[in-house]
Amino acid sequence: MPNSKTVSDYIRAIPDFPHEGIIFRDVTTLFSDPRGFRMAVDQLVHPFVGQRIDKVVGLEARGFILGGAVAHQLSVGFVPVRKQGKLPGDVLSEAYTLEYGKAVVEIHTDAIQPGERVLVVDDLLATGGTATAGIKLIERLGGEITGCAFVVDLPELGGRKRLEELGMSVHTLCEFDGL
Numbered sequence: 057m058p059n060s061k062t063v064s065d066y067i068r069a070i071p072d073f074p075h076e077g078i079i080f081r082d083v084t085t086l087f088s089d090p091r092g093f094r095m096a097v098d099q100l101v102h103p104f105v106g107q108r109i110d111k112v113v114g115l116e117a118r119g120f121i122l123g124g125a126v127a128h129q130l131s132v133g134f135v136p137v138r139k140q141g142k143l144p145g146d147v148l149s150e151a152y153t154l155e156y157g158k159a160v161v162e163i164h165t166d167a168i169q170p171g172e173r174v175l176v177v178d179d180l181l182a183t184g185g186t187a188t189a190g191i192k193l194i195e196r197l198g199g200e201i202t203g204c205a206f207v208v209d210l211p212e213l214g215g216r217k218r219l220e221e222l223g224m225s226v227h228t229l230c231e232f233d234g235l
């Protein structure tokens with residue numbers, strides 16, 4: 057039977073998580089559906105096929121699930137950007153704020169070589185704080201960012217504009233209005 061559903065149809069909204077007033081866009085329902093998950097990964101990869109990409113960087117934690125699948129599809133390596141204290145080797149760190157909190161992310165210093173072309177992948181773009189921190193880490197290692205790919209954009213929070221002002225090419229699959 058043909059599948060008329062789009063990626064956004066697989067994503068559920070959970071009000072007041074993790075704080076009152078936040079509508080949490082839950083992608084676990086997308087990941088758990090074989091057609092939904094394949095559709096999302098195929099659409100994330102599509103604009104980058106034929107471009108030079110040496111590494112995919114996934115942002116913890118949901119970016120690991122998508123980024124791993126995207127890296128596999130592009131036949132390139134995967135690099136995690138992790139929350140502070142999780143990576144065992146030498147790291148660079150960046151502090152940032154996101155829609156509902158503050159955190160520090162890290163990358164292994166030997167994960168990306170100068171001049172390597174990198175695709176950044178995460179599930180969702182809200183304020184762009186997390187992605188900006190990841191981009192800074194990659195650029196501090198001398199990586200060059202080919203693009204940033206997300207399943208969900210929350211345009212009212214301004215993340216796309218923020219990344220585009222940094223010169224990034226931003227690819228998203230669906231948008232939700234309302235914070």
Ligand SMILES: O=P(O)(O)OC[C@H]1O[C@H](OP(=O)(O)OP(=O)(O)O)[C@H](O)[C@@H]1O
Nearest residue numbers: 116117118154155181182183184185186
């Ligand atoms: O654009 P921003 O305002 O930075 O928000 C987006 C980030 O927030 C979520 O991650 P979260 O920090 O909740 O981490 P998790 O994936 O480990 O749950 C989401 O997966 C993005 O990484």
Ligand SMILES: Nc1ncnc2[nH]cnc12
Nearest residue numbers: 079080081082155180182
């Ligand atoms: N509204 C939201 N839903 C899911 N993840 C998020 N990360 C930041 N804002 C979010």
